[in-house]
Amino acid sequence: MKEEVLINEFRGVPNREIWAIGGGKGGTGKSFIAGNVGIYLAKMGKRVILIDADLGCANLHTCLGIPYPEATLSDFIKGKVAHIKDVVVPTGIPNLTLISGAQDILEIANPRYNQKMKLIRKIHELDFDYILLDLGAGTSFNILDFFLISDNGILVVLPEPTSIENVYRFIKASFYRRFKKVVKNKNIKEIIAIAMDQKNERGIKTPHDLIDQVTCIDETVGRKLQQEMYSFKPKMVVNQVRSPDDMALGFSMRSSCSKYFGIGVEYLGYIDYDDCVWQATKRKRPLMTEFPYATSARCLEKIVINLLKQEQLTFESIISRKS
Amino acid sequence: MKRILDQNYYELLDIHANATRDEIRRAYRVMKEAFQEDSLAIYSLYDSSELTQIQRRLDEAYRTLLDEGGRGAYDSTLSPTSREEIVKESQPQTDPVPLKVNVSSGNEPPVIDGELETFLNNIGETCTGELLKRFRESQGISLEWVAQKTRINITYLNFIESNHHSGLPHWVYLKSYLFQYAEVLGIDPQQVLEGFLKNYTPKR
Numbered sequence: 001m002k003e004e005v006l007i008n009e010f011r012g013v014p015n016r017e018i019w020a021i022g023g024g025k026g027g028t029g030k031s032f033i034a035g036n037v038g039i040y041l042a043k044m045g046k047r048v049i050l051i052d053a054d055l056g057c058a059n060l061h062t063c064l065g066i067p068y069p070e071a072t073l074s075d076f077i078k079g080k081v082a083h084i085k086d087v088v089v090p091t092g093i094p095n096l097t098l099i100s101g102a103q104d105i106l107e108i109a110n111p112r113y114n115q116k117m118k119l120i121r122k123i124h125e126l127d128f129d130y131i132l133l134d135l136g137a138g139t140s141f142n143i144l145d146f147f148l149i150s151d152n153g154i155l156v157v158l159p160e161p162t163s164i165e166n167v168y169r170f171i172k173a174s175f176y177r178r179f180k181k182v183v184k185n186k187n188i189k190e191i192i193a194i195a196m197d198q199k200n201e202r203g204i205k206t207p208h209d210l211i212d213q214v215t216c217i218d219e220t221v222g223r224k225l226q227q228e229m230y231s232f233k234p235k236m237v238v239n240q241v242r243s244p245d246d247m248a249l250g251f252s253m254r255s256s257c258s259k260y261f262g263i264g265v266e267y268l269g270y271i272d273y274d275d276c277v278w279q280a281t282k283r284k285r286p287l288m289t290e291f292p293y294a295t296s297a298r299c300l301e302k303i304v305i306n307l308l309k310q311e312q313l314t315f316e317s318i319i320s321r322k323s
Numbered sequence: 324m325k326r327i328l329d330q331n332y333y334e335l336l337d338i339h340a341n342a343t344r345d346e347i348r349r350a351y352r353v354m355k356e357a358f359q360e361d362s363l364a365i366y367s368l369y370d371s372s373e374l375t376q377i378q379r380r381l382d383e384a385y386r387t388l389l390d391e392g393g394r395g396a397y398d399s400t401l402s403p404t405s406r407e408e409i410v411k412e413s414q415p416q417t418d419p420v421p422l423k424v425n426v427s428s429g430n431e432p433p434v435i436d437g438e439l440e441t442f443l444n445n446i447g448e449t450c451t452g453e454l455l456k457r458f459r460e461s462q463g464i465s466l467e468w469v470a471q472k473t474r475i476n477i478t479y480l481n482f483i484e485s486n487h488h489s490g491l492p493h494w495v496y497l498k499s500y501l502f503q504y505a506e507v508l509g510i511d512p513q514q515v516l517e518g519f520l521k522n523y524t525p526k527r
Contacts, residue, residue: 161366161367164367165366168366249363252353252357253364255357259327260327260369
């Protein structure tokens with residue numbers, strides 16, 4: 001079965017949602033958010049599985065305070081175990097299970113194409129209410145593909161230029177990857193590949209430029225790409241917020257994405273910089289169980305509620321927090 | 324969604340076609356800040372020359388839409404479909420959001436009253452520190468925020484707002500302070516200077 005058909009067929013399977021947590025830069029809090037969002041959903045009675053898809057740099061087990069499991073993701077990918085459920089381990093938290101990457105083989109960071117596709121197929125077959133994928137840093141094809149199979153792709157950004165730069169890069173890489181998958185014409189695929197180089201000779205700098213050039217070749221494909229752009233709606237979380245300007249960054253990044261990329265990023269919420277976070281991490285315990293009343297825990301809860309209600313953070317909710 | 328420089332003034336400011344003057348001012352202030360050279364939100368997206376073009380277009384949009392006659396003439400150049408789309412597409416996602424979140428009084432910024440509205444329509448004729456302060460507060464902006472954004476000593480900003488003329492610096496500096504102050508508030512800086520001079524004798 002061709003890759004793009006697989007991915008499209010399994011997108012948005014009813015009664016099961018896949019949430020992918022990514023964002024480009026390392027150290028922004030992806031594993032922290034994935035783990036604790038999973039805990040909160042589990043506490044709500046949802047059946048949740050966390051998958052450490054940060055191939056080669058797995059950390060979820062540490063964030064959750066779980067000892068090294070006997071069977072991990074690479075055991076499944078390498079075929080040491082027959083079924084993916086053989087690597088699902090309990091977390092000690094009711095309703096929450098984990099597929100860990102702890103002590104995975106080193107070469108797991110570079111799975112073969114068929115290994116990746118096998119994993120994607122099996123993820124879609126899992127019977128849980130929520131499947132949370134903790135993605136690694138960077139914009140490798142593996143990471144982008146995991147992000148693109150999700151029903152909710154969540155980008156984690158810090159209010160720092162390095163993180164912002166990487167998130168924008170991630171966004172660009174994601175939808176160019178998505179474009180390539182939906183286009184069959186070889187010439188147009190090549191143009192998309194060229195566009196991924198910011199200094200390309202065709203002068204394609206933004207998705208608008210790309211769509212213009214594609215439309216000149218084939219209007220139907222141009223319209224299809226526009227539709228893809230329109231339907232690509234990643235969510236954003238700003239982590240380690242220290243000031244009202246940091247809180248408001250999500251709104252201005254949303255506006256920038258709309259104007260530059262032509263895509264509708266949704267601002268889910270922010271998480272306060274909180275000493276409880278690093279204290280919990282140091283103890284190898286999740287924030288939600290170690291410090292359930294911390295402000296950062298409250299922030300995470302609001303983010304989950306916004307996701308479940310398919311809503312965004314409003315400006316009024318920030319106004320009510322006077323500095 | 325069009326390229327930013329191809330967007331009409333309403334799309335550029337992320338406002339609907341029926342936006343009030345207050346909404347236009349607020350949106351202008353938000354966008355000016357978002358598209359500044361050192362703005363985090365646009366880091367790595369635009370180069371300096373693109374930002375200059377965007378800033379110019381924002382100024383154009385602001386001046387045109389704030390002027391009743393200008394706005395009417397501009398609106399007549401838009402197709403009926405465009406106008407409908409601007410009204411329809413004004414979703415919460417694209418509504419402007421002030422970056423400044425310190426509200427100096429209450430949870431909701433006070434509405435501009437009739438006197439302030441008159442002041443805004445006649446800034447070039449009369450502009451006092453007290454009126455500038457009332458307008459600033461009506462937008463929910465703290466003086467600390469203005470000081471942070473303009474890097475003007477808050478003492479001088481206080482002097483400006485309290486009409487404490489003897490404490491104000493030389494006109495060469497005061498002119499620059501007033502200009503920057505007006506810009507962050509989203510008011511025409513030139514008009515502010517003209518109006519302020521009518522009530523103030525500069526130190527020479």
